[in-house]
Amino acid sequence: xxxxxxxxxxxxxxxxxxxxxxxxxxxxxxxxxxxxxxxxxxxxxxxxxxxxxxxxxxxxxxxxxxxxxxxxxxxxxxxxxxxxxxxxxxxxxxxxxxxxxxxxxxxxxxxxxxxxxxxxxxxxxxxxxxxxxxxxxxxxxxxxxxxxxxxxxxxxxxxxxxxxxxxxxxxxxxxxxxxxxxxxxxxxxxxxxxxxxxxxxxxxxxxxxxxxx
Numbered sequence: 423x424x425x426x427x428x429x430x431x432x433x434x435x436x437x438x439x440x441x442x443x444x445x446x447x448x449x450x451x452x453x454x455x456x457x458x459x460x461x462x463x464x465x466x467x468x469x470x471x472x473x474x475x476x477x478x479x480x481x482x483x484x485x486x487x488x489x490x491x492x493x494x495x496x497x498x499x500x501x502x503x504x505x506x507x508x509x510x511x512x513x514x515x516x517x518x519x520x521x522x523x524x525x526x527x528x529x530x531x532x533x534x535x536x537x538x539x540x541x542x543x544x545x546x547x548x549x550x551x552x553x554x555x556x557x558x559x560x561x562x563x564x565x566x567x568x569x570x571x572x573x574x575x576x577x578x579x580x581x582x583x584x585x586x587x588x589x590x591x592x593x594x595x596x597x598x599x600x601x602x603x604x605x606x607x608x609x610x611x612x613x614x615x616x617x618x619x620x621x622x623x624x625x626x627x628x629x630x631x632x633x634x635x
Contacts, residue, residue, distance in 0.1 A: 490614060
């Protein structure tokens with residue numbers, strides 16, 4: 423329709439419709455972009471949180487794995503110490519038992535001088551450190567007495583009759599070392615179970631079998 427000398431009214435023209443349509447389309451496109459960006463940010467935040475949780479879980483598993491491995495090594499070493507402690511004391515009490523021993527006196531002596539259990543504690547932040555340190559102190563005091571020339575000669579294979587007083591003192595020191603050693607073994611076994619999600623009845627203290635005088 424033409425108005426004013428044949429000029430089309432702009433508001434009724436096709437150009438106006440195109441402009442309005444483009445404007446509306448642009449608004450919808452802008453809104454769609456805004457919503458898409460929001461969804462993208464939410465998804466990114468969600469993915470980031472998932473990755474953080476996954477990393478935290480993997481880190482926890484890594485730490486738990488190192489602790490379990492360290493505890494297993496520590497347990498094996500402490501068990502070797504317990505065996506050596508029992509064998510060496512049995513031999514000192516009665517040298518005729520040499521053929522029945524699990525390990526020879528010289529080997530037991532060498533095992534007991536190994537202080538590697540302290541090094542194995544570095545990845546483990548647990549109370550058993552106290553028991554292991556106490557055992558380290560007691561075994562050191564035991565060796566202060568074991569280096570007696572009579573004992574050294576006996577372990578070396580010489581025919582020696584130990585002084586009664588020396589045997590009594592050694593008995594007390596062997597017993598004193600066996601108590602924290604058994605505690606460390608108990609705590610090691612319990613902690614390994616807890617780290618691996620195994621519910622077990624707590625082991626009670628059982629002293630390493632060392633023959634009493």
